[in-house]
Amino acid sequence: MSSQTRVELRKDLFADERDDNLNEIGRPTARQDILGHVTGRSPFFDDHQFDGLLHMRCVRSPHHHARIRRIDIAAAERMPGVRRIILGRDVPHNLNTLLSLIDFGRDDEPLLATGKVSYVGEAVAAVIAETERQARDAVAAVRVDWEVLPHVLDPEEALAPGAPIVNETWPRNVFEYHDKYTHQKLRFGDVERAFARPDVEIVEGRYQMSPIEQAPTETCGAIAAPETNGRYVCHTSTQALFFSLGTTAKLLDMPSSRLHFIGGTVGGGFGGKVDSLHEPLAVLGAILTGAPVKYIWDRAEEMQVGAPRGAERWYLKDAVTRDGRIVARRFRGYFDCGAYTRLSSYAVQKATGHLPGPYTIENVSSDVYCVFTNRTPATAMRGFGITGVDFAIECHMDKVAERVGLDPIELRILNAYRDGDMKAHRRLAKNTALIECCQVAAEKAGWPIRPEFAAMSSLTGGGGDRAAIPETVTDEEGRVDGTPAARPAPRPAAPAPAPAPATASTSARPAAPATRPAAPPATPPAAPPVAPPVSAPAPAAAPAERPQERPAQKPYQPQEPFTRGVKKPGAHRFSSLSGTRRR
Amino acid sequence: MARTPVEFRLNGAEKAVFVEGGANLLDVLRRGLGDMTPKYGCGQGTCGTCTVLVDGRPQLACLTLAETVAGREVRTVAGLPDGAELHPLQDAFMENFAAQCGYCTPGMLMAAAALLERRPDPSREEVVEAISGNICRCTGYEPIIAAILDAAQRRRRRAS
Numbered sequence: 001m002s003s004q005t006r007v008e009l010r011k012d013l014f015a016d017e018r019d020d021n022l023n024e025i026g027r028p029t030a031r032q033d034i035l036g037h038v039t040g041r042s043p044f045f046d047d048h049q050f051d052g053l054l055h056m057r058c059v060r061s062p063h064h065h066a067r068i069r070r071i072d073i074a075a076a077e078r079m080p081g082v083r084r085i086i087l088g089r090d091v092p093h094n095l096n097t098l099l100s101l102i103d104f105g106r107d108d109e110p111l112l113a114t115g116k117v118s119y120v121g122e123a124v125a126a127v128i129a130e131t132e133r134q135a136r137d138a139v140a141a142v143r144v145d146w147e148v149l150p151h152v153l154d155p156e157e158a159l160a161p162g163a164p165i166v167n168e169t170w171p172r173n174v175f176e177y178h179d180k181y182t183h184q185k186l187r188f189g190d191v192e193r194a195f196a197r198p199d200v201e202i203v204e205g206r207y208q209m210s211p212i213e214q215a216p217t218e219t220c221g222a223i224a225a226p227e228t229n230g231r232y233v234c235h236t237s238t239q240a241l242f243f244s245l246g247t248t249a250k251l252l253d254m255p256s257s258r259l260h261f262i263g264g265t266v267g268g269g270f271g272g273k274v275d276s277l278h279e280p281l282a283v284l285g286a287i288l289t290g291a292p293v294k295y296i297w298d299r300a301e302e303m304q305v306g307a308p309r310g311a312e313r314w315y316l317k318d319a320v321t322r323d324g325r326i327v328a329r330r331f332r333g334y335f336d337c338g339a340y341t342r343l344s345s346y347a348v349q350k351a352t353g354h355l356p357g358p359y360t361i362e363n364v365s366s367d368v369y370c371v372f373t374n375r376t377p378a379t380a381m382r383g384f385g386i387t388g389v390d391f392a393i394e395c396h397m398d399k400v401a402e403r404v405g406l407d408p409i410e411l412r413i414l415n416a417y418r419d420g421d422m423k424a425h426r427r428l429a430k431n432t433a434l435i436e437c438c439q440v441a442a443e444k445a446g447w448p449i450r451p452e453f454a455a456m457s458s459l460t461g462g463g464g465d466r467a468a469i470p471e472t473v474t475d476e477e478g479r480v481d482g483t484p485a486a487r488p489a490p491r492p493a494a495p496a497p498a499p500a501p502a503t504a505s506t507s508a509r510p511a512a513p514a515t516r517p518a519a520p521p522a523t524p525p526a527a528p529p530v531a532p533p534v535s536a537p538a539p540a541a542a543p544a545e546r547p548q549e550r551p552a553q554k555p556y557q558p559q560e561p562f563t564r565g566v567k568k569p570g571a572h573r574f575s576s577l578s579g580t581r582r583r
Numbered sequence: 584m585a586r587t588p589v590e591f592r593l594n595g596a597e598k599a600v601f602v603e604g605g606a607n608l609l610d611v612l613r614r615g616l617g618d619m620t621p622k623y624g625c626g627q628g629t630c631g632t633c634t635v636l637v638d639g640r641p642q643l644a645c646l647t648l649a650e651t652v653a654g655r656e657v658r659t660v661a662g663l664p665d666g667a668e669l670h671p672l673q674d675a676f677m678e679n680f681a682a683q684c685g686y687c688t689p690g691m692l693m694a695a696a697a698l699l700e701r702r703p704d705p706s707r708e709e710v711v712e713a714i715s716g717n718i719c720r721c722t723g724y725e726p727i728i729a730a731i732l733d734a735a736q737r738r739r740r741r742a743s
Contacts, residue, residue: 028678028679028680028726029680030677030678030680031680031682031683033685034676034677034680034682034685035677036685037676037682037684037685037688038660038669038672038673038676038677038682038685038688038692039620039660039661039663039664039669039673040619040620040621040659040660040661040688040689040692041620042685044622044686046622046623047619049614049617049619053614133605215720216684216686216720217622217624217630217632217684217686217687217718217719217720218622218623218624218684218686219623219624265685266684267622267684267685267686268684268686268720268721269684270720270721298626299624299625299626299627299629299630
């Protein structure tokens with residue numbers, strides 16, 4: 001092999017904007033914010049000082065899965081320094097799902113749990129006190145009467161008949177795409193026929209990846225404070241400022257124009273700072289106390305409650321000819337999204353679009369499930385959706401190489417996609433460079449490969465027969481062998497956090513359903529009573545909660561529930577999403 | 584709760600504050616004195632993000648009882664520059680891409696500053712040892728090590 005294999009850099013995108021002199025790797029480049037970093041002046045959210053700053057901390061579930069019989073805040077409310085204790089019923093619209101901002105999925109997660117908790121660390125109350133220590137002490141004084149429920153921590157067990165229902169919005173314990181499909185399915189060619197060929201070896205594998213915490217050095221948090229004009233400023237560590245803004249507007253039922261969000265300096269995110277859990281609570285705290293409120297996770301919360309990259313489990317089955325050509329590959333995958341959807345539904349789609357990895361395989365089949373379990377909800381992290389399955393694919397490639405007695409790098413070169421090949425998602429591959437990457441990696445590692453493999457190229461040998469879309473078998477019914485039979489649990493007409501939903505959130509506004517549908521109620525919500533009766537904190541259900549819970553504080557209701565923008569008919573409900581208003 | 588008057592020098596200036604019993608130095612510096620350069624990372628002495636110098640020695644501000652610095656000299660990143668001129672460590676961190684998110688940077692800088700004052704010409708191993716208590720999650724340690732070695736050179740050049 002020549003001592004200088006070159007990866008040819010092709011460009012059909014941004015051809016005019018990119019210069020070919022790419023030599024940034026290995027050379028330090030000055031960041032535009034570097035001066036602030038080295039002088040300690042970069043404005044992280046917690047570096048903003050406010051007089052009279054109050055501190056918020058949450059009461060959290062010690063159980064994987066439990067019904068909340070009663071929350072007794074009486075003693076905690078009387079503790080020194082305590083200004084306010086927020087419960088789920090104080091949250092104007094206490095049900096959300098992150099991707100509802102793009103009209104995807106069902107609202108399935110409360111900001112503060114009311115009827116039940118579904119993972120260890122789920123928040124059920126937020127204490128606001130003058131000092132952090134007072135807030136901690138008061139959190140310890142809140143008494144919650146739990147009724148422990150059976151839990152499930154493994155995605156395949158969660159799909160088995162009789163498994164506990166983790167999240168009543170999803171009674172089958174799977175995310176249902178478009179309210180119909182229990183998983184993402186990919187079919188390309190006919191894998192079963194290829195598996196039956198006499199000239200192939202079958203190689204199977206099972207791979208799994210644990211949840212991984214992003215563990216930023218700056219823990220997640222936000223400070224919110226009233227401004228002088230009826231707005232609330234919010235300094236936040238979020239990675240997704242407008243996402244957090246839209247989520248806050250929705251949960252608090254207020255126009256985004258009253259929210260002044262300031263972010264941009266993030267002390268490490270890696271995907272773990274998109275979930276927008278802090279901003280709504282901090283702003284609600286500022287509304288209810290009229291004072292600046294800080295809500296920050298400590299390190300233990302960051303690790304336990306902070307949403308990780310979710311666990312994944314993959315089953316792979318390949319048919320490979322004796323000379324190392326993979327002719328069929330089947331996937332079955334389970335994403336453990338934890339108790340709530342967050343972004344896992346999207347991760348599954350992303351994974352499916354990526355299959356079968358950077359290889360040209362003429363028969364591909366895949367079923368991938370987004371499964372609910374009683375674990376910490378999963379969210380984004382660096383390439384999520386791809387990382388886990390790539391780990392599985394590449395481990396499997398090594399296994400295949402061993403089985404057929406081929407060098408693992410040569411096996412990859414042999415099966416690599418090339419320009420003009422048809423991918424399983426029915427797009428032609430272009431700008432492929434796996435062969436060259438393998439060649440360079442082998443060279444750098446001093447790993448010998450045979451001359452014919454060193455001579456191969458992504459530019460040639462692709463297309464032709466390899467550009468064809470094979471005749472694809474479809475199964476009747478959209479179900480395939482080996483997938484768990486979904487329990488006959490049809491979606492409830494109005495999915496709601498069933499165990500004790502009616503205490504949730506919307507006490508005086510019966511018009512708002514537990515799940516805000518894509519098309520909002522035809523009538524705007526009835527105006528709430530100006531002053532809800534003090535002695536009747538919430539209507540209906542969960543009667544066990546009633547007698548004890550007679551707090552001095554009234555549940556929060558916005559004075560004028562916001563109707564413009566948020567409840568406008570149509571998919572896009574948030575004026576804060578740029579460009580949607582003019583559609 | 585008992586409040587104790589505490590006097591110490593912060594970056595060369597006399598400071599006098601009342602601290603509550605049990606208050607840690609990190610909170611007193613940040614909330615009490617408004618020096619926001621030390622950062623909170625874990626509150627339990629595992630990440631090094633809050634590292635400051637007490638009498639020239641690196642110390643974790645989150646685990647240091649504020650009362651214990653009475654009469655002592657505390658230095659933070661705010662005291663690193665010489666007037667308008669940045670410390671050689673700061674220059675070197677800028678040029679070597681030794682800070683990505685910047686959150687662990689103040690602690691790294693103080694751990695490195697303590698090293699350079701003790702060992703103006705440290706070996707790579709000594710640099711690694713000096714920052715072994717400081718966690719970086721995104722920059723990566725290699726550019727940080729390179730920057731500290733570079734700073735040692737700059738410092739010697741500046742001194743000569």
